[in-house]
Amino acid sequence: MTxxxxxxxxxxxxxxxxxxxxxARRGALRSVPAADLQRFGVLYRHAASDLAIARRxxxxxxxxxxxxxxxxxxxxxxxxxxxxxxxxxxRFYASGLPRAVRAAGPYVAASLALSVAGVLAGWxxxxxxxxxxATLIPDSLxxxxxxxxxxxxxxxAPVAASxxxxxxxxxxxxxxxxxxxxxxxxxxxxxxxxxxxxxxASSIHRDGIDYRFWAYIVPHGVIELxxxxxxxxTGLMLxxxxxxxxxxxxxxxxxxVALRAVVLCVGVASLLVVAGLLEGFVxxxxxxxxxxxxxxxxxxxxLYSWLLLGGRTRRAAAPRxxxxxxx
Amino acid sequence: MLPxxxxxxxxDNVGIGYDPAGIGSRFLAFGVDTLVxxxxxxxxxxxxxxxxxxxxxxxxxxxxxxxxxxxxxxGYFAVAEALTxxxxxxxxxxxxxxxxxxxxxxxxxxxxxxxxxxxxxxALGIGVVVMFFDRRSRRLGxxxxxxxxxxxxxxxxxxxxxxxxxxxxxTPDAGPAIDGVEHLGNAEWGALRTFLSRPGMAPDQRAxxxxxxxERLCERLGLAPGAPERQWPPELLLERLYLQLLPRMAxxxxxxxxxx
Numbered sequence: 001m002t003x004x005x006x007x008x009x010x011x012x013x014x015x016x017x018x019x020x021x022x023x024a025r026r027g028a029l030r031s032v033p034a035a036d037l038q039r040f041g042v043l044y045r046h047a048a049s050d051l052a053i054a055r056r057x058x059x060x061x062x063x064x065x066x067x068x069x070x071x072x073x074x075x076x077x078x079x080x081x082x083x084x085x086x087x088x089x090x091r092f093y094a095s096g097l098p099r100a101v102r103a104a105g106p107y108v109a110a111s112l113a114l115s116v117a118g119v120l121a122g123w124x125x126x127x128x129x130x131x132x133x134a135t136l137i138p139d140s141l142x143x144x145x146x147x148x149x150x151x152x153x154x155x156x157a158p159v160a161a162s163x164x165x166x167x168x169x170x171x172x173x174x175x176x177x178x179x180x181x182x183x184x185x186x187x188x189x190x191x192x193x194x195x196x197x198x199x200x201a202s203s204i205h206r207d208g209i210d211y212r213f214w215a216y217i218v219p220h221g222v223i224e225l226x227x228x229x230x231x232x233x234t235g236l237m238l239x240x241x242x243x244x245x246x247x248x249x250x251x252x253x254x255x256x257v258a259l260r261a262v263v264l265c266v267g268v269a270s271l272l273v274v275a276g277l278l279e280g281f282v283x284x285x286x287x288x289x290x291x292x293x294x295x296x297x298x299x300x301x302x303l304y305s306w307l308l309l310g311g312r313t314r315r316a317a318a319p320r321x322x323x324x325x326x327x
Numbered sequence: 328m329l330p331x332x333x334x335x336x337x338x339d340n341v342g343i344g345y346d347p348a349g350i351g352s353r354f355l356a357f358g359v360d361t362l363v364x365x366x367x368x369x370x371x372x373x374x375x376x377x378x379x380x381x382x383x384x385x386x387x388x389x390x391x392x393x394x395x396x397x398x399x400x401x402g403y404f405a406v407a408e409a410l411t412x413x414x415x416x417x418x419x420x421x422x423x424x425x426x427x428x429x430x431x432x433x434x435x436x437x438x439x440x441x442x443x444x445x446x447x448x449x450a451l452g453i454g455v456v457v458m459f460f461d462r463r464s465r466r467l468g469x470x471x472x473x474x475x476x477x478x479x480x481x482x483x484x485x486x487x488x489x490x491x492x493x494x495x496x497x498t499p500d501a502g503p504a505i506d507g508v509e510h511l512g513n514a515e516w517g518a519l520r521t522f523l524s525r526p527g528m529a530p531d532q533r534a535x536x537x538x539x540x541x542e543r544l545c546e547r548l549g550l551a552p553g554a555p556e557r558q559w560p561p562e563l564l565l566e567r568l569y570l571q572l573l574p575r576m577a578x579x580x581x582x583x584x585x586x587x
Contacts, residue, residue, distance in 0.1 A: 002576050003520075028412060045339060052341040057513045061521065071343045073479060075335070076412055076426055081434030084409070158390035166397045173401065177444040180467045185447070238471065255428075255473035262440045 003054075003063045010050050014070060017043040021073055029077055044074045095311025097267040102308070104233050104264060107240070111232035114187055115225070118194020119201075126202035161280025168224060168272045172231035176238070176265040180254070183239020190232045197225075215289040218296030220279035223271055223303055230268040234261040274299075333463050333475050335430035343430060345477040347463040348423045350455065353476055359417030360407075364399050371395040401442060408438035418476070428473045441468035494523035498563060501570035505556055507548035508571050515544065516576055519569040537561035544568065 020040045023032055029040065051071050054064040101108070125132075171189065178185030197217075204213045237257050245253030282295055332344040375392035379385040407415040412432035413425030425433050425441070433441075444467050448454025454466035463475050522540060541561035550556055556564055 002573075003517075048337050048339055048341040048343075051343065052339075055342065058517055059514065061517060068344055069479075071337070071341070072345055072430075072477075075337065075343060075430045076424070076432035079429065079431035080412065081427075081431065081436070084435040158387050159393065162390040162393035166394055169397060173443050173446060177447045177467075177471075180444055180447060180471050251470060252473075254471055258440045258471040259436045259473070262436055262443065265443070266439060 001057070003058045003061050006050075006054070006058070007063050010046075013043055013046050014050075014067070017047055017070060017074060021070075021077070024077055040074075041078065044071070044078060047071050047074065092263075092267065097264070098307045098310030100260070100264040100267065101230060104230075104237060104261075107233035107236045108230060110236055111186075111190055111229045114190040114232065115194040115229055118191040118196075119198035120194075121191070122195040122198020122200075123202040124198075126199045130203075130206065157280045157284070159280075160284075161276045164279045165272055165276030168227070168276060169269050172227060172265065172269040172272060175228065175231040175235045176262065177235070179235035179238020179258070179261070180242075181239075182242055183236045186232055186235030186239065189235075190228070193225075193228055211289055215292040216283050219282040219292045219299070220275045220296075222296050222300040223275040224279065226300075226303060227268045227271050227275065231265055234265040237261045271303075331462055333428075333477065335428075337430075345426065345430070345475070347465075348421075348476045348478050349464055350458050352421045352423060352478070353458075353464070356415070356417035356421040356423050359420050360404065360415050361417075363416050364403050367399055367403070368395055401445075404442040404445065405435070405438045408433055408442070409435040413438075413474075414479075422479050423476055424479045425474050425476050428475060433472070433474055437472045437474055440472035441474055444468035444471050494520060494569065495526070496523065496566055496570070498566050498570075502563075502567040505548065505564075505568060505571060506550060506554065508568065510548055511544070511568070511572060513576075515547065516569070516572045519565055519572070522565065523569055534560075534562060537565055541565060 017040070020032070020036065020043065023036075029037060032040065047067060048071050051064070051067040054061070054067050058064050171193070175186045175189050178187075178189060201213070204210050238254060238261060241253040241257035242250050248256065278295070278299065282292065287295075331347060333347055334342050334344050336342055371392050372395075375388045378388035404415060408425055411419075414423075418424055425438075427433055427437060445454070448457070448466045448468055454468070457470070458464045458466050461470070465475055469475055518540070522536070528536070538561040541564045544565075545554075545557055548556075559567075
């Protein structure tokens, strides 16, 4: 059979598949009626089997390249991941996200350890060399503190909240993507984040505990620092997947872990909106200090009871009972 | 086919080859997408500035506007790729698409991974270096998400069927039967067909190429060194071989067709 004869015999089916492809909106078959969908599957399989014949008999000929392109365009329409529906969001926040956090336990611990190490290093360095405090504390922090202390008006609060949310989300995403470089940028980010808190706290506490300082940190800090630690954990997951891939190849291990971890990262990063609003509106406000502490503590209790308890199911006792009944 | 093709296997174990997109076209697509992002940000700015004098609502508008660049820089690509099955406006303009390694369309998770890691790829140009060394021009985001950006071949219309131009034949008759022609099959016939239908070759070039091909085919035919066919001009030999194979190729085997 010549390629021309082959093409002439099959062309009707190919043309029909082309017209189905043209109907697909936004790369999906959502708007296609059910009967047409079945037809699409049949046409696609026929085109694929034609491609197999063409690859054997007409290697390198235009008809083969054409069929390859046709199948290549049809394939992603049929094979795809499950679509994400907005209606799945409540369930994700109710059980999916807390479960993902708990599953990442060891990485969360490592991320927390890095943050604490940063805090301790910052604290000690200022304690040992108070003369260098101005160099040890990152500059922008002084600015931010100054702005935080000065601005009490509600007018600037929305703008401040936006800037803070944007900045924190960037840090969280950076923590995640640092994972592809073995988690080294992630670890550095966590250390630096801890360092900032450590140096600042240390220099402010030189003259004893300053409750006003903590009143400025605590209302938003509980959520914000928790989110950064959790985001750091996702980056460490990626780095660990590359370093210790187990039975998979390093590349495959990275992909498998990244697709799981990104859900966790984006999920916890969304909490930064809450933290940012607290930081913009509550932390610099004129609320009495005890109220600020209460808000911080309340946010912590809510956050951790949700993350630690959400999505837990009662241990299934059924199999054991059945065994007992049978024996 | 090119060695750098990304080949996937369908459920029926048929191989489909995808042509990975190079750095150049991807950079251009990125440029187009950046323009689209810029339009979105400017539109948001105009709205925010229009509302700015309006007291508390204006402050809120400015505050929300400050979030737009971040939302757009990460969100645009992730959402666009997830919603359009890997074809953002820029990629569509350049004829590119993102696919998973198994050939499927990327979902939201793949789109999020490859576009969050974009931050690292853009930093210090690491992404370009990685693309340069990867056989399929993948950047770090692609490596982490298990995706590859491929060229989407332009769809020929059904009216213009794919095929070679007709072969250039100078001898209408097939000549005397050539010994051992039964040793040749599809592959050789395809090569002959491709050679004979190539237009616009310089005559001396064509003759030289024909001599090389004829030499190879004579070996495959098992022709003795003194066989008369070896004395024919190479181009004549090729044309006659083509014509003698044609009857064997032309009648389609029965029962081969499918009810399409």
